[in-house]
Amino acid sequence: MTAASAKQLSQGMARRLLQLLGVVLGVAVINFFLLRLAPGDAAQVLAGEAGAATPEYMLALRHQFGLDQPLLVQFGKYLLNLAQGNLGFSFRHGMPVAQLIAERLPATLLLMGASIAFAVLLGSALGVLAAYRAGKLADVVISTLALLFFATPLFWIGLMLVVVFSVWLDWLPVGGMFTIEAGYTGWAHCLDVARHLVLPALTLGLFYMAVYTRLVRATMIEVRRQDFVRTAVAKGARPLRVLFAHVLRNALLPLVTMLGVQVSSIIGGAVLVETVFSWPGLGRLAFEALFQRDFNLLLGILLCSSVVVILVNWLVDFVYTRLDPRIRLR
Amino acid sequence: MSELVSVLPASQIAAPQRRRWWHRLLRSPAALVGGTLLLLVLAMALSAPWVFPGDPLDMVTEPFVRPGVDAAHLLGSDMLGRDLLSGIFHGARMSLLIAVVSTLLALVLGMSGGVLAGYYGGRIDALLMRVTEFFQTIPAFLFALAIVAVVQPSLLTIALAIGVTSWPSLARLVRAEVLKLRYSDMVQASAALGASDLRIMLRDILPNTLTPILVSTSLMVATAILTESSLAFLGLGDPNSVSWGNMVGAGREVIRTDWYITTLPGIAIVVTVLALNLLGDGLAAVLDPRDQK
Numbered sequence: 001m002t003a004a005s006a007k008q009l010s011q012g013m014a015r016r017l018l019q020l021l022g023v024v025l026g027v028a029v030i031n032f033f034l035l036r037l038a039p040g041d042a043a044q045v046l047a048g049e050a051g052a053a054t055p056e057y058m059l060a061l062r063h064q065f066g067l068d069q070p071l072l073v074q075f076g077k078y079l080l081n082l083a084q085g086n087l088g089f090s091f092r093h094g095m096p097v098a099q100l101i102a103e104r105l106p107a108t109l110l111l112m113g114a115s116i117a118f119a120v121l122l123g124s125a126l127g128v129l130a131a132y133r134a135g136k137l138a139d140v141v142i143s144t145l146a147l148l149f150f151a152t153p154l155f156w157i158g159l160m161l162v163v164v165f166s167v168w169l170d171w172l173p174v175g176g177m178f179t180i181e182a183g184y185t186g187w188a189h190c191l192d193v194a195r196h197l198v199l200p201a202l203t204l205g206l207f208y209m210a211v212y213t214r215l216v217r218a219t220m221i222e223v224r225r226q227d228f229v230r231t232a233v234a235k236g237a238r239p240l241r242v243l244f245a246h247v248l249r250n251a252l253l254p255l256v257t258m259l260g261v262q263v264s265s266i267i268g269g270a271v272l273v274e275t276v277f278s279w280p281g282l283g284r285l286a287f288e289a290l291f292q293r294d295f296n297l298l299l300g301i302l303l304c305s306s307v308v309v310i311l312v313n314w315l316v317d318f319v320y321t322r323l324d325p326r327i328r329l330r
Numbered sequence: 331m332s333e334l335v336s337v338l339p340a341s342q343i344a345a346p347q348r349r350r351w352w353h354r355l356l357r358s359p360a361a362l363v364g365g366t367l368l369l370l371v372l373a374m375a376l377s378a379p380w381v382f383p384g385d386p387l388d389m390v391t392e393p394f395v396r397p398g399v400d401a402a403h404l405l406g407s408d409m410l411g412r413d414l415l416s417g418i419f420h421g422a423r424m425s426l427l428i429a430v431v432s433t434l435l436a437l438v439l440g441m442s443g444g445v446l447a448g449y450y451g452g453r454i455d456a457l458l459m460r461v462t463e464f465f466q467t468i469p470a471f472l473f474a475l476a477i478v479a480v481v482q483p484s485l486l487t488i489a490l491a492i493g494v495t496s497w498p499s500l501a502r503l504v505r506a507e508v509l510k511l512r513y514s515d516m517v518q519a520s521a522a523l524g525a526s527d528l529r530i531m532l533r534d535i536l537p538n539t540l541t542p543i544l545v546s547t548s549l550m551v552a553t554a555i556l557t558e559s560s561l562a563f564l565g566l567g568d569p570n571s572v573s574w575g576n577m578v579g580a581g582r583e584v585i586r587t588d589w590y591i592t593t594l595p596g597i598a599i600v601v602t603v604l605a606l607n608l609l610g611d612g613l614a615a616v617l618d619p620r621d622q623k
Binding site: 022023026027030147148150151153154155156160163261264265267268269271272275290293295298301305306309310313 | 460464466467468469470471472473475476477479480481552556559560563564565566575578579582585586589592593596599600603604607608
């Protein structure tokens with residue numbers, strides 16, 4: 001690596017960190033003022049339904065959160081806490097919010113990873129098939145399916161999959177992440193989790209699969225018309241090599257871009273899917289927080305999922321440079 | 331003088347083009363199917379109070395009537411004896427109303443933001459770009475959920491939450507379109523004739539950005555319906571009216587035995603969203619200048 005590109009890379013890192021900081025600050029502002037929009041003051045919101053709160057306890061809470069101080073001082077304290085990684089305390093769970101989120105995050109990442117892998121692999125395969133058979137029966141069937149899945153709400157498709165595969169066929173578990181009473185360890189445990197993962201990952205992935213199928217089909221048809229593909233065919237490259245090395249590699253670029261844009265929507269989808277399948281991740285936690293009116297936790301989840309979006313986007317940028325060497329990390 | 335300049339082309343060129351546009355749209359199967367389905371849903375929404383007078387949340391028959399068994403309740407009833415078909419008709423009102431209000435809000439915010447940023451550039455543009463980037467980073471659904479949860483669900487707050495979280499992508503689209511026109515001969519001619527900034531934005535630039543906006547509007551309405559039903563499914567619907575998402579969520583508890591209670595309202599959502607997507611596809615194909623053969 002030359003000195004110039006090293007400098008460029010470190011500048012890029014600084015830019016990324018600045019972006020991360022900006023988003024965290026933005027969400028913090030939103031969270032802070034959203035909490036004050038809730039009926040009653042934050043102490044009531046935070047403690048109100050945590051049980052019987054005595055007036056003394058409320059007063060102590062107000063003091064602890066600095067609610068008896070001017071708004072700007074409150075906001076400053078909130079930011080100071082945030083800078084120390086302190087997202088507040090969930091009275092419902094009797095645990096710091098940050099710790100709760102850290103416990104649930106891996107399950108969500110597993111679900112998202114499996115869904116994205118499924119959506120990208122099957123979506124590009126179906127897109128390629130449809131593009132090569134454009135106008136024929138296979139294309140019509142695939143395009144219709146894609147159109148249908150693109151219009152189907154996640155939560156409903158999840159419930160329908162449960163009806164078919166869990167209730168009628170009894171092939172897969174209805175929900176949860178593992179069979180608690182079985183107490184599996186090692187490989188048996190992994191297999192158990194994988195069995196529980198199939199339906200949620202399918203549910204979350206089908207919508208994005210539909211998006212990628214449509215996208216890959218459209219770009220494949222466009223890329224195949226280009227000169228470098230004709231050259232590759234003319235020089236006698238085998239059809240499969242033309243497909244993988246020339247056409248698909250270029251058709252995947254828009255897919256990766258789209259994936260980066262959609263990370264935040266995938267997290268939103270995970271909330272719904274986790275609710276349907278009782279998957280013990282961030283989304284399920286958000287749903288519980290919603291029901292228990294544990295707004296501090298809910299807003300902490302909003303903050304952390306935004307950070308996840310940024311981190312995944314860094315990863316996507318990196319993949320992009322692997323796929324297209326003309327693009328450098330900036 | 332400036333009146334003459336803007337009136338002449340509008341009457342001579344735009345009219346035949348517009349007619350062609352309609353003809354092409356009618357020949358697009360996607361737009362035709364989508365438009366017909368959408369009209370059907372719209373008819374359901376508008377006729378609901380006459381076809382099914384009375385509160386759809388009231389118990390009208392015994393619970394768990396299967397679809398097709400009782401002629402008075404074609405699609406059967408749910409676990410509380412509420413007529414499912416009535417719920418679907420009235421739910422169409424709610425879904426479409428929230429979707430339209432939130433999309434209108436997003437249109438106003440997105441168009442004004444995009445036009446201002448594209449036209450003036452500089453700091454306003456930089457600010458808008460930062461704001462839209464921010465909105466595209468935070469999970470929109472979670473954000474909408476947090477807003478509705480904190481300020482309590484009602485028709486207005488749900489529409490507001492969806493609108494506020496969905497305008498940034500439109501603003502970026504409009505900005506890109508405005509940038510294409512900002513230094514065009516047409517805009518410079520208007521400026522030379524002494525037109526004000528506001529007039530140029532409203533009379534020259536905005537009308538020429540309408541086609542891409544139209545396409546993305548149909549997709550925005552579709553997304554708004556999906557978001558609204560998702561919120562309602564999680565229990566964040568207006569508590570005083572039926573909603574498709576809420577019906578799906580309620581039927582969940584008896585899904586093992588009476589799956590139709592969950593399935594039927596879901597089909598209504600799929601049909602409506604499909605109709606809007608098809609319409610959007612059709613419009614995009616018809617309005618795509620590369621396709622003018």
